[in-house]
Amino acid sequence: MDDVAVLGKKGYTLKKEVGEGSYGKVKCAYCDRLKCEVAIKIIDKKKTPRDFLERFLPREIEALKRLRHPSIIKTYEIFETSSGKVYIVMELGKKGDLLDHIKLEGAMKEDIARIKFQQLASAIKHCHDLDFAHRDLKCENILLDEHLNIKLSDFGFSKYLSRDENGKPILSKTFCGSAAYAAPEVLQGIPCDPRISDIWSLGVILYTMVYALMPFDDSNVKKMICVQKQRRIPFPSSQHLTVECKDLIYQLLQPDVSLRMHIDQVLKHSWLQNPKPKTLSPVSTAKEGECSQKPQEGKPEHKQSPKSHFAKGKGEKETDPLKDGWF
Known part of the structure; x- marks a missing residue:
């Protein structure tokens, strides 16, 4: 039948x-x-x-x-x-997914991004509180209803965390999801608590919301991991973000898993408490798109795109995070 x-x-x-x-x-x-x-x-x-x-x-x-x-x-x-x-x-996500929305509408204003991200982070807290990790967070897996509210979807790679005899979560060793959104420890095959890796993916998503760009070039994963571990996050001058918004992105994209925020800390961050943006950060001197990528479809598990869709990165030397558009 x-x-x-x-x-x-x-x-x-x-x-x-x-x-x-x-x-x-x-x-x-x-x-x-x-x-x-x-x-x-x-x-x-x-x-x-x-x-x-x-x-x-x-x-x-x-x-x-x-x-x-x-x-x-x-x-x-x-x-x-x-x-x-x-x-x-x-x-049914009547308004499609977040990636298509960003492609159509461009970068979100902070007030709009704050509402969307608050909804997403709240959904992740629900998952994490029940010991579920999503493991494939990306803009394509975030749907929008008729009122453009966030609806997290696609739990095909999700995992319920098992615990050992001491009650500690058993670490995950499996690579899941898309390289562009995956945390460096996942890409390196280091056993990790997948809930902490979800937090990194939230950082990539928030960056994409407010810039309509991807923060890292995944055409060369080995090079991308080096950039990530140096915390070289570009903040193009095309979008003047508040200090609070940049700080949240910077904290989410923390390569050291022992220092990365937990979901409760994310929800308590000052940017999510502010109904209105505070002082704008100083205008960056970074060129638009520097070391960033236009949003694109996530690559399938275990596959890399043979062709880069990123702008070429510049200035691979160590930088002061508050200068030259890097945070």
């Missing part, structure tokens, strides 16, 4: 395809029961690798069942047919 017939029996009228992941398609459908459009992720177990079926799919389903938050995409129903297809019925 095809998807149209299977879903029709359940009261769903299948419409167009709205996305495609590594191991499944996402289609739009109208739900008779809910009287609204929904997104349905369809996974054919016969066409997916065993590793995905045994590890990642169960983790995703567990996360979708347990995570309930206003800024996390809502899951309405999960069912499987005898033919081996899994259907995950979810809330």
